[in-house]
Amino acid sequence: MLNRVERIFVDVAAMAIILLGLLIFADVVALNVFAAPLPDTIIIVRELMVIAIVLPLAAATFSRAHIAVEFVTNFLPVRVVNWFVVFGGLFALLALSPLVYAGTKDLLHQWRTGSVFYGDLGLPQWPGRLAFVIGTGLTWIRLLVMLAGDAVTALRGGEITFKGH
Secondary structure, eight states: HHHHHHHHHHHHHHHHHHHHHHHHHHHHOOOOOHHHHOOOHHHHHHHHHHHHHHHHHHHHTTTTSSSSOOOOOOOOOOOHHHHHHHHHHHHHHHHHHHHHHHHHHHHHHHHHOBBSSSSSSSSBBBHHHHHHHHHHHHHHHHHHHHHHHHHHHHTTTTTOOOOOO
């Protein structure tokens, strides 16, 4: 189930990137041909970037596709590397928790107050906040699931596998 949701979020992020390209292209054409930019393009682009960056985080986490420095750990025994992975997962889970909390708090505030962006269209602020909370929340859940699996593997003395390794 988690994999299916992550796949959907990756697809939504890909659509956001396509929309970003089309919107920027249309804005440049409108500005150069009609001497008038599309309304609120900067706001829409900023909100689409949140979707494009945050929604696929859980899938990247599951694939262990984040930046990693391995030149030191390549020389260590598997059991030690496993515990580094568990520590890293725990650290990431703890580091992401305040972001999920603050994002949720901000989303609820934007929802309650009905805040809008200053611009021609008066777009609401809550959709981008919602995308942020959903993306970081799903990443937090994915980290928790992976941490539990990695801890069990490390305790049993197995080797934590990485895709592509």
